[in-house]
Amino acid sequence: MDKINMIEKFAVIENYYEPKEAARVNDMAVKMVKLKGPFTWHLHEDSDEMFMVVKGKLTIEIENQESVDINENEFIVIPKGVKHRPNPVEEVLVALFEPADLLNTGNVVNEFTVEKVEKI
Template sequence: MDIKKVNLHEKFDSFTEHWSPKIVGELNGQHVKVAKFKGEFVMHKHEHEDEMFMVIEGALQIELENKTLHINAGEFVVIPKGTLHKPIALEEVKVLLFEPNTTLNTGNVENEFTVKDLDIL
């Protein structure tokens, strides 16, 4: 087994598209993903998986049914399974995601944002 460190800045610099998570690591059936967000995503939920959003750079809003969360660089939030949520990035945001390897990025919704085959960086 070849153990390598991961440089997040290099990973983020290697792509430009928004709302297209990239796998940068795996542990215990979980994918560690990086993504750039900009604009509004789709309101969705994940029936079987919790989802963690950690903001590396920028500021992220996550709209819930009854409030909006504001997550800044250096902060994270765990969205429990079954919770409707919609990420919103007024400016580009760089995010680290921890999710089970079965998680579809749009959860219970399939649309133009859905990415089924994730790139591995």
């Protein structure tokens, strides 16, 4: 068993919206990602997705609802089937808890899509 320093893991991530896998918990992955600016509107038809803010503030736009701001040491679970878009103004460091094979852009394939998540 190895402990994981999240800040050290974030330090090796160079690109925004390019998640990296830091660990596995059964069939779930702990993915680390740096976010800044608008992502793409998408949904995950068969899976919930948890965003935990490690550093910064994350704004998530949710279809037909007001945006939600998630601050450091807070998290939100986006239920399956809910269309959403991360849109932080400044850089934010986020840990994602989701199925290991979950496509980051859900039902959309575009320039943000990461087909294979690297392990760090």
